[in-house]
Amino acid sequence: MVETGALPRRDMTLLDMRGISKSYPGVKALEDADFAVRRGEIHGLVGKNGAGKSTLMGILMGIREADSGTIAIEGETLHQASPQTMIDAGISYVPQHINLLNTLTVAENILVGNLPKNRFGLVDWKAVNEDSQARLSRLGLKLDVRQPVEGLSVAERTMLAIAKALFNDARLIILDEPTAALSRVDIDLLFGFVRAQQEQGVAFIYISHHLEEVFEICDRVTVMRDGRIVGMRAINEIDVADLIHMMVGGGVEEYQRESSAGHELVFEVQDLSRRGAYEHVSFALRRGEVIGISGLQGSGVDELAQGLFGLERMGVGDVTIAGEAYRPGSPKSAFEAGVAYLPQDRHRYGLVQLRSVRENVTYSVLDRLVGRLGVLMRQDEQAITEEYIDKLGIVTPGPEQRTLLLSGGNQQKVVFAKLAATQPAVLILHEPSQGVDVQAKVDIFNIINDLSRQGVAIMIISSEVRELIGLCDRILVMYEGRITKEFSRAADNMQPEDILLAIEGGPGDADA
Amino acid sequence: MRTPNRHDLLEFLTRHFIWVVLVFTVVVFGLTIKGYLGLANIANILITGSVLGVMVIGQSLCLMARKLDLSAEGTVSLVAVVAAWLMLPYRETDLAQAGGLGVELDPLIVIPLILALGALIGFVNGFMIMKLNMNFFIVTLAMQLVLRGLALAISEGAIMPGTPAAFNWLGGGRIAGIPVSVIATIGLYLVFGFVMSRMQFGRKVYAVGANEDAARASGFSPARTVILVYTASGFLAALAGWMLLGRLETSVPNLGIGLTLNVVAAAVIGGVSLKGGEGSIIGAFAGVLFLAMVNNALNLMNVDPLWVNAVRGLIILVALIIDAQKTRYAGRAGPSAPTTTVVADADQNAAVS
Numbered sequence: 017m018v019e020t021g022a023l024p025r026r027d028m029t030l031l032d033m034r035g036i037s038k039s040y041p042g043v044k045a046l047e048d049a050d051f052a053v054r055r056g057e058i059h060g061l062v063g064k065n066g067a068g069k070s071t072l073m074g075i076l077m078g079i080r081e082a083d084s085g086t087i088a089i090e091g092e093t094l095h096q097a098s099p100q101t102m103i104d105a106g107i108s109y110v111p112q113h114i115n116l117l118n119t120l121t122v123a124e125n126i127l128v129g130n131l132p133k134n135r136f137g138l139v140d141w142k143a144v145n146e147d148s149q150a151r152l153s154r155l156g157l158k159l160d161v162r163q164p165v166e167g168l169s170v171a172e173r174t175m176l177a178i179a180k181a182l183f184n185d186a187r188l189i190i191l192d193e194p195t196a197a198l199s200r201v202d203i204d205l206l207f208g209f210v211r212a213q214q215e216q217g218v219a220f221i222y223i224s225h226h227l228e229e230v231f232e233i234c235d236r237v238t239v240m241r242d243g244r245i246v247g248m249r250a251i252n253e254i255d256v257a258d259l260i261h262m263m264v265g266g267g268v269e270e271y272q273r274e275s276s277a278g279h280e281l282v283f284e285v286q287d288l289s290r291r292g293a294y295e296h297v298s299f300a301l302r303r304g305e306v307i308g309i310s311g312l313q314g315s316g317v318d319e320l321a322q323g324l325f326g327l328e329r330m331g332v333g334d335v336t337i338a339g340e341a342y343r344p345g346s347p348k349s350a351f352e353a354g355v356a357y358l359p360q361d362r363h364r365y366g367l368v369q370l371r372s373v374r375e376n377v378t379y380s381v382l383d384r385l386v387g388r389l390g391v392l393m394r395q396d397e398q399a400i401t402e403e404y405i406d407k408l409g410i411v412t413p414g415p416e417q418r419t420l421l422l423s424g425g426n427q428q429k430v431v432f433a434k435l436a437a438t439q440p441a442v443l444i445l446h447e448p449s450q451g452v453d454v455q456a457k458v459d460i461f462n463i464i465n466d467l468s469r470q471g472v473a474i475m476i477i478s479s480e481v482r483e484l485i486g487l488c489d490r491i492l493v494m495y496e497g498r499i500t501k502e503f504s505r506a507a508d509n510m511q512p513e514d515i516l517l518a519i520e521g522g523p524g525d526a527d528a
Numbered sequence: 529m530r531t532p533n534r535h536d537l538l539e540f541l542t543r544h545f546i547w548v549v550l551v552f553t554v555v556v557f558g559l560t561i562k563g564y565l566g567l568a569n570i571a572n573i574l575i576t577g578s579v580l581g582v583m584v585i586g587q588s589l590c591l592m593a594r595k596l597d598l599s600a601e602g603t604v605s606l607v608a609v610v611a612a613w614l615m616l617p618y619r620e621t622d623l624a625q626a627g628g629l630g631v632e633l634d635p636l637i638v639i640p641l642i643l644a645l646g647a648l649i650g651f652v653n654g655f656m657i658m659k660l661n662m663n664f665f666i667v668t669l670a671m672q673l674v675l676r677g678l679a680l681a682i683s684e685g686a687i688m689p690g691t692p693a694a695f696n697w698l699g700g701g702r703i704a705g706i707p708v709s710v711i712a713t714i715g716l717y718l719v720f721g722f723v724m725s726r727m728q729f730g731r732k733v734y735a736v737g738a739n740e741d742a743a744r745a746s747g748f749s750p751a752r753t754v755i756l757v758y759t760a761s762g763f764l765a766a767l768a769g770w771m772l773l774g775r776l777e778t779s780v781p782n783l784g785i786g787l788t789l790n791v792v793a794a795a796v797i798g799g800v801s802l803k804g805g806e807g808s809i810i811g812a813f814a815g816v817l818f819l820a821m822v823n824n825a826l827n828l829m830n831v832d833p834l835w836v837n838a839v840r841g842l843i844i845l846v847a848l849i850i851d852a853q854k855t856r857y858a859g860r861a862g863p864s865a866p867t868t869t870v871v872a873d874a875d876q877n878a879a880v881s
Binding site: 325327346347348350351357359364365366367368369370371375379380382383385386389390391392394434 | 732
């Protein structure tokens with residue numbers, strides 16, 4: 017560590033990242049990003065999912081390697097970036113889900129790996145407790161150090177994690193969605209603690225989807241979009257609307273899909289509730305209609321999608337497909353009833369990456385490909401695979417290529433092919449354009465368009481508001497487990513700013 | 529379309545590595561050991577390889593489903609003891625030799641009975657693992673102990689010599705001079721090779737083994753598939769027990785002990801990955817041939833028995849190293865293979881967009 021001797025000056029730059037770029041095959045995750053944090057400031061970092069925040073933070077923590085760019089801390093350029101060098105440089109990360117040794121006490125967690133011993137070589141518990149208590153009170157944190165960590169509230173755990181980082185000489189602490197699970201009282205407690213540390217010259221990077229909190233605690237805010245830094249502003253120079261506008265962007269080339277909604281109701285969800293996930297959800301889908309559902313993490317959208325496909329319990333309520341009751345016990349029964357689901361987590365639920373394109377495409381229709389004695393009909397299988405490789409434009413050396421070796425966009429198309437092969441009546445798409453490049457996005461939108469023209473009722477769960485506006489006939493917003501707002505082309509009220517505000521739980525008359 | 533590159537070559541070699549090794553082994557042993565490629569010795573290799581071979585099929589299915597069956601060798605012990613016990617006439621235990629229960633059942637009844645017993649043991653394994661959410665390693669290890677213990681208890685630790693000829697046909701008989709066990713084993717490889725590559729069941733096993741979550745989301749039932757895999761493994765282990773007892777004509781209570789490591793090794797040498805979802809039955813067959821040849825060569829070369837285990841262990845380790853490299857290579861080649869990261873969930877999946 018560099019000892020400057022002088023008191024820390026507030027306007028001095030602590031962290032200076034310049035020209036950071038990072039590509040994954042087919043995707044530019046970060047492009048020429050500049051990001052700087054001053055000493056003793058709380059610096060907000062906002063952007064939609066996939067804007068590049070986590071890639072940027074990953075590089076800062078040394079767990080991802082930048083393709084180009086430099087990182088300097090207090091003017092000293094770091095020549096290599098490993099997790100250890102970053103920790104040594106005083107950078108620390110406090111994740112949303114805190115990692116502590118839950119069954120051990122607060123004191124043990126603080127002194128873990130360095131417990132004081134008495135002259136018999138045994139742990140000196142008295143010293144452990146006194147030492148850790150003293151350390152905590154220096155930070156102004158009141159906690160019973162003898163208490164096991166599992167008894168602490170989430171806010172207390174977060175503060176303990178911050179305290180631990182400070183004991184390790186952290187100068188810059190990254191807080192990732194620290195308030196996601198907190199009540200207002202706990203938020204105040206946490207913010208008070210964070211401000212107290214800020215007074216001592218500690219800097220924070222504050223990542224959050226809750227914009228009003230960004231305004232509450234941050235000094236400056238940097239906005240990211242599509243792998244680029246859109247801008248950096250002092251918090252008193254802007255308001256929520258400006259910030260949302262920066263996050264959503266404008267003037268981007270947009271995909272506009274023409275409506276193909278019919279009249280016939282295909283899929284009806286009535287008063288569907290599942291404890292702890294969603295409540296009183298009702299909506300209906302017509303033949304050929306495309307609707308979007310958007311909400312923050314924890315708003316219940318993810319659970320709703322998985323519940324409707326039988327990956328999780330669906331809960332209580334009535335769901336009908338073409339008038340017939342629908343209760344999926346498993347994905348298999350969902351497929352049989354005509355519902356197909358594109359999972360958000362392609363690697364975990366979408367693809368069997370070790371296996372070939374041919375196998376993946378035909379998994380969902382194996383029952384139809386079985387000839388006598390359970391033998392698969394090779395020619396039919398080949399025909400289906402080639403049909404979809406052709407139709408969806410899957411770029412692969414051949415049907416036998418392992419899907420693991422395809423680019424993100426082509427992997428996603430393989431999952432689409434698997435679903436389309438079942439000829440579903442209802443298609444649930446969970447973040448369909450995530451992790452794919454721009455060209456593949458357009459291809460995927462075309463696939464969605466084609467399927468809707470064939471009469472498939474499509475429900476897209478996405479946080480990409482602009483994409484939803486281009487694709488959907490209607491957009492429903494979910495907040496805290498309920499559908500709180502509906503926007504539609506018919507009502508001509510699909511304004512990205514309004515939708516994003518509703519997603520963030522902003523003011524608005526709930527009309528659902 | 530793209531032209532094959534270095535990666536394709538590497539992948540091809542790692543996939544078919546065993547065949548290269550096999551040819552090399554034949555040439556080296558053939559040139560250095562006198563009589564190695566003589567008919568008598570080849571028959572010897574194949575006969576000793578057939579029990580191993582039958583067990584490797586079952587273990588390969590388990591490995592492909594990303595599981596392991598440690599109980600198979602216990603099944604071998606138990607069915608051998610049960611078969612002898614049910615077939616042999618009663619006699620007082622004498623000099624650690626015993627007779628049977630005295631019911632003297634016909635081999636034609638006993639054979640289906642022990643095969644069903646093996647299948648049942650496998651089913652119970654699979655049921656506990658998938659329906660009761662128990663760890664496959666511990667379940668099958670405990671099952672091995674149970675089966676071995678039962679075999680000892682029933683036989684009272686004594687050998688039971690003199691199984692009937694009809695029963696011994698599979699293990700010791702010959703058709704036109706070719707050992708029945710060899711024919712049967714090759715037949716089983718053809719059947720299971722076909723099942724795994726061309727039938728729905730095989731497709732599901734690979735899918736479940738490679739990614740259980742995605743398999744479920746594709747409409748498969750992992751529980752059903754895995755239970756069937758274990759049932760098949762138990763059945764094949766019982767068949768191997770029948771074959772082995774038929775060859776020895778004497779039930780030994782600890783028959784089959786220590787087979788598991790050889791069985792797993794043969795499968796892994798043959799390219800069946802310990803990480804599931806990969807490998808082929810025909811590859812496993814090559815693994816069996818290789819291991820049987822090496823064991824035979826160690827015998828013929830009069831390698832000090834004290835060294836034999838070290839050599840075997842080394843071969844197994846080398847196979848495991850290759851397996852680990854193979855999966856590591858596959859992971860690296862993937863453009864978006866999942867990486868471990870500590871970044872919070874919120875953005876984790878979106879990190880590359």
